[in-house]
Amino acid sequence: MTASKLRAVTTAFLLGTATVCGAAMLLSAPAAAAVSAKVGKPLQEAQALANAGNYKGAMAKLNEAEAIPGKSAEENRIINQMKDFIAIKSGDTSTPAGAKAKFANDYNAKKYKEVIDDGEALKKHNVLDAASMQIIAQAYYLSGDKNGCLKYIKNNFGANPSDTTLTLQMRCAFDAGDEVTQRQALETLVAHTGKAEYWNDLLKMSEHGAGMRDHDTLDVYRLRLLTGTIAGKDEYTTLAQLAIQLKFFTEAQNVLEKGQAAKVLTDDRTNKLLALAKSQAAAANANAAKDLAAAQAAPKGDALVKIGEDQWGQGKGKDAVATIKAGIAKGVDDKNNAQIRLGMALIAAGQKADAQKAFDVVKPASPTDKSAMVAHLWSLYARH
Structure with missing residues (x-):
């Protein structure tokens, strides 16, 4: 934050002193106001002293005027405004106006x-x-x-x-x-x-640190893509490579194609990586029914959660919700992972309130476990 930006915040407050400083106009011709002779005399003397820079003497004359009994409301207003003006000019912080002016x-x-x-x-x-x-x-x-x-x-x-x-x-x-x-x-x-500039700073803080697994890093980069804060060849490539590494091939293909559409990925290395992602995605899709049946027959639901996450990467939010819920119902070894995947799928299915509830269940399994941090980031995303 620059000094100029900080200074801009003060403008409204500082302009507020202008109405007080307007009392200077009263000093130029107090006799012209509706004041009695007995009040006008000390006011004129106060004016002369103030013009000469004798603010202490001017304030004394105003106090003298203030002590005169039977003054009108207008006379009291003029005296108070002149007092404020003198306090401002003299740097006297004994009055609210003077304190604000200083x-x-x-x-x-x-x-x-x-x-x-x-x-x-x-x-x-x-x-x-x-x-x-x-x-x-x-x-x-x-x-x-x-x-x-x-x-x-x-x-x-x-x-x-x-x-x-x-x-x-x-x-x-x-x-x-x-x-x-x-x-x-x-x-x-x-x-x-929900501004991208804040997301960018927050996600950069979240990318590294003890306890970050590849899956955690993948989730942070996924949020970069969703929040519009992914930038440059390296970030697109990192996201795609992590997706391939964790066997989310269609997701990797989609990421690389988005990078190409954005004119960010234009080199031959990207073409080779995209070809790999496409071939692996085709093979995985060919075996999808077989893999789903095996996961449904397994004693635990972690494999179903994995399939649901892959469906999320393919843009099949509603299918992902059903698959992941089926996995959780069977019981899972990694409960935190299952809840994060369920929350992501619920967001994709348009059920953001339920997604936040899913993320809220996640608690750190150890001092270095980043699951809760990842879940909280996704929960923040679900609010917008």
């Missing part, structure tokens, strides 16, 4: 550490709103205090921060090397928006 001025002057301190004055005057807290969090980031930024966000934004705050939190966490917080922020952004 806050805005310090941010514009890139005095980020002072902006952070200014937050206490805003809080004192009960004007510390969500917009100003966002600016303070940005000030921590722009001052180089990434850990301070993370702590401030955690302590002040509750359980449902805005997407703007989450984006800042993600950036701070990345710079601070806090992968857990970075991932949490990314997952929430993906859940809220």
